[in-house]
Amino acid sequence: MIKGFNELFISFGWITESSGTYQLLKATGDCLFYFFPIFLGYTAMKKFGGSPFIGMAIGASLVYPTLSGLSNGESLFVLYGGTIFESPIHITFLGIPVILMSYSSSVIPIILASFCASRFEKVLKRIIPRVVRTFLVPFFIMLIIVPVTFLIIGPISTWAGNLIGSGATEIYGLSPILTGFIIGFMWQVLVIFGLHWGIIPIALLNIGILGSDPIMALSFAASFAQIGAVLAVIIKTKNKKMKVLGIPAFISGIFGVTEPAIYGLTLPLKRPFIMSCIAGGIGGSLLGYAGSKFYILGGLGVFGYPNYVNKIAGIDFTFYMSFIATGVAFIFGFILTYLVGFKDPVEETSSPITEENENLTEEHQFDDQVFEIASPLTGTVIKLQEIKDETFAGEHMGKGVAIRPTSGRVVSPVNGIVQIIYRTKHAIGLISDDGVELLIHIGQDTVQLKGQYFEAFVKDGDRVQVGDLIVEFDLQAIQEAGYETVTPIIITNTSNYQDIAQSTNDIVNEKEPLLKVFAQN
Known part of the structure; x- marks a missing residue:
């Protein structure tokens, strides 16, 4: 967006390319990518x-x-x-x-x-x-x-x-239309791998020698196809995080900066990225059909239309075709993504207890009782409010405590059932025989490891007793990979109880008392 605004200021004549303001804004916008x-x-x-x-x-x-x-x-x-x-x-x-x-x-x-x-x-x-x-x-x-x-x-x-x-x-x-489809389809892929830099020198050479370049001109619709796909994701997704990421990615994409859209949304979701490539190919074919050329390598996104202005012939058919091609690419990117859809990521803020067991808690609520939860790990006890993850620290998933582990073992803190072992093995959902629902989340953002350094010894539905080994993890490898290992232990059905109290000990070992859950009076 900073790069786009900088080109806008140049276009309006508010600053010049030789000014310090332009140079500083250029450095601000380019530093990450450089x-x-x-x-x-x-x-x-x-x-x-x-x-x-x-x-x-x-x-x-x-x-x-x-x-x-x-x-x-x-x-x-x-x-x-x-x-x-x-x-x-x-x-x-x-x-x-x-x-x-x-x-x-x-x-x-x-x-x-x-x-x-x-x-x-x-x-x-x-x-x-x-x-x-x-x-x-x-x-x-x-x-x-x-x-x-x-x-x-x-x-x-x-x-x-x-x-x-x-x-x-x-x-x-051989065929400008075919070339347009290939360039338009592949451009975002080339950008991901940095291979588009092999085309840019050719474009510069063509403009310097011939006065125009037909190759780079064919890629122009790809960014509009990308933001069309992003808009479809924003409208269709129910994931709040995806919507938050999508809006600034869409805005920066308007100015031709599509990296946030690619890396943050469409590529992780896969199908939207593929649909944007197809739409970019369609737009590129239209540009190839029109014989569109770049006469300068100027702005990006909406500021790239002046690149098509022929200084000798002026505004001609190829210039108008650039608007049509980008509009078509945008529309196809939106429609294809919306129709084909994508696997909407599930926000990791819900209880791991499945619907089929939602009544189990009610069956095991007993008045005036205290249920003890043992420690699933050995380590240092930390207040939940002191960890960095706001979801846990803010008790949005329930009350509990965190442990900074000193060994790579997780054992069952209750007698009960394993409700879920996440496929990445970094989180475990349990329900005790007394109806207490627990979530043990090993480390912070460790879902990104996709199961690397974790080994599970139980599966969904297994019965466990206090002290049974559930998961082992390579504590040192996770730390060296740059991840925090502080592990929250959460009572996810906190609202069913009067209060949750944690151990006053600073150090706790496996199977030692960790939490007390007080039933409603």
Whole structure:
């Protein structure tokens, strides 16, 4: 949105491109995407089970300014001269030529590098003694993975982008309509992997030499198809979080910044992303049919229409066709997504007790009784209000307590039934023989691990006794992956009881008293 507003201010003549205001706003809008490898290094390593800050360090090496500046000097020699892989060599590493490329805003190099680093880290942790692991593991990872990324991973992924750009030019000569569909359909996919940078240099070259470019012009409808899909998600979803994410993603998409829409909504939901690609292909076909061209590489989104203005011919059919094509892409993106639908994410704020057992609690309510709940973990007792997750801290799911575990075991705190083991194994729902409903949520945001580092020993419907092993988890691995391990233990049917009291002990062991549940008088 900041980038879009900056282009709007330029269009209205309120500021100039040489002004400090423009430059500062440009830096504000571009900084995240320019240094994207650093942020992706963190998230990719977290996803692959490695140390996130090592991923950030690898990402930072890819945008290290000194290395980028070396490519401006005189080259030592040229590799693959006369081909699309032609690469001037400015430095070598141990005698091996290093192909310096621009990795700002790129995606694939850091993801591949993080994947390799995470696997290498696991090997190193097995062979390096724990006493020196803290500094030797990152030392060897950086020493090996960074050169490998510059020597192999980075150039190969960048060349993949160049091949796509060259292939698009060849296809356009055969059929502009087909090319329009392919570019429009694939554009958002290329953006995800950073491969669209292989097309942008071709567009710049065409504009510089020929005065116009037909390739980039075909991608213009894709962002409008994306926001059409987002609007359908906003209207159709019942998930409050998705609606909150969708509105700013839709607004920024109007200005051509579709990353929030892609990464936050359509790609995780899968079907909306596919439908937006189809709609983008339809819009691209219309642009190809009209022979639309970019005469400048200017604004994005709604500020991109001036790109189609031919300075010699003025406003012509191709300019008007840009409005028609983007409108069609938007409408198809909306309609296809709305009709095909998507799997609406279930908000993790509901009780884990199923409807078929909703009457079980009532059958076991006894006046003037106190039900004791044992501790399912060993660790430090923390007040629920002190944890970071607002859903639990605000007691929106019920009263209870939290434990910072010192071992990776969860045992049953009651005699009762396992109502649900979430498929990611990070949360367990139980109902005691006395009708007390409990939720044990191991860590914070650990659902993102998708079951990694967790092992369940029971299944839905199993009967358990106090102390029976339910789940084991790798405490150290979860912490090293960047996740908080504080575990809330919640009485999800709190409203059925007079009060919930927690243990006064700071440290608690498995099966020791943890909570007291007071029945209604």
